[in-house]
Amino acid sequence: MKKVLSIALVALLAGLPAAAQEMTDEELLELFETQRDTFRKAQESGMGRTRGLTLITVDDVEVSTEAPAMAAPGEETAEAGDVTVTTEAPSTGTRPPELKPLVPEATPVVFGELDRELQVNVRVQFAFDSAALSAEQKPKLDQLCRVMKASDIATFRIVGHTDASGSDAYNQRLSVLRAQEVQRYFINECGIAATRLEAVGMGERFLYNEDEPRAGENRRVEFQALS
Numbered sequence: 001m002k003k004v005l006s007i008a009l010v011a012l013l014a015g016l017p018a019a020a021q022e023m024t025d026e027e028l029l030e031l032f033e034t035q036r037d038t039f040r041k042a043q044e045s046g047m048g049r050t051r052g053l054t055l056i057t058v059d060d061v062e063v064s065t066e067a068p069a070m071a072a073p074g075e076e077t078a079e080a081g082d083v084t085v086t087t088e089a090p091s092t093g094t095r096p097p098e099l100k101p102l103v104p105e106a107t108p109v110v111f112g113e114l115d116r117e118l119q120v121n122v123r124v125q126f127a128f129d130s131a132a133l134s135a136e137q138k139p140k141l142d143q144l145c146r147v148m149k150a151s152d153i154a155t156f157r158i159v160g161h162t163d164a165s166g167s168d169a170y171n172q173r174l175s176v177l178r179a180q181e182v183q184r185y186f187i188n189e190c191g192i193a194a195t196r197l198e199a200v201g202m203g204e205r206f207l208y209n210e211d212e213p214r215a216g217e218n219r220r221v222e223f224q225a226l227s
Contacts, residue, residue: 035118
């Protein structure tokens with residue numbers, strides 16, 4: 001008797017990110033619950049690893065447990081280095097000497113590198129050199145919103161990943177700003193409690209396609225159910 005593969009499994013075997021294809025809400029919830037149980041086992045083992053997961057300490061990573069506020073009326077965007085950030089618009093029309101920080105100070109972070117079959121990745125497309133989430137990209141997050149709101153999972157981590165184009169510092173900062181933008185969407189437009197979400201940027205550290213460092217599938221947002 002022939003076995004019928006689910007769409008999710010077919011896409012996984014084809015090498016696509018694990019949640020960039022159609023999955024039912026029930027399948028996605030089950031995957032999140034498996035992630036949560038796997039994180040719990042890794043922490044309880046005292047070895048920092050279990051089947052499907054390895055915990056890795058990563059230096060110089062920004063963690064945001066509260067998404068930065070949207071730009072208020074009378075504010076503009078300005079370039080800081082390579083990445084778009086928000087600054088107060090001065091009345092004189094000149095740029096102020098200091099920029100409002102959008103990310104906290106970088107610290108070591110324990111990151112969970114999940115096996116492919118446990119990953120939840122979404123290809124959220126951003127404009128070049130921008131962290132703004134466009135209206136046409138938001139529907140990609142609607143299913144995640146439904147499942148996350150309805151679940152009893154306490155904490156989700158939103159992880160920004162980039163490809164290997166550009167410098168390490170550029171990719172690191174861009175990845176955390178994009179993760180924060182998705183975090184902001186879930187809080188402000190989806191209605192998920194801020195206490196359930198944290199955002200981190202991993203830059204180009206964990207490429208999905210290591211054979212092609214600049215491939216599009218490396219530019220993604222990953223979702224992890226931590227607890």
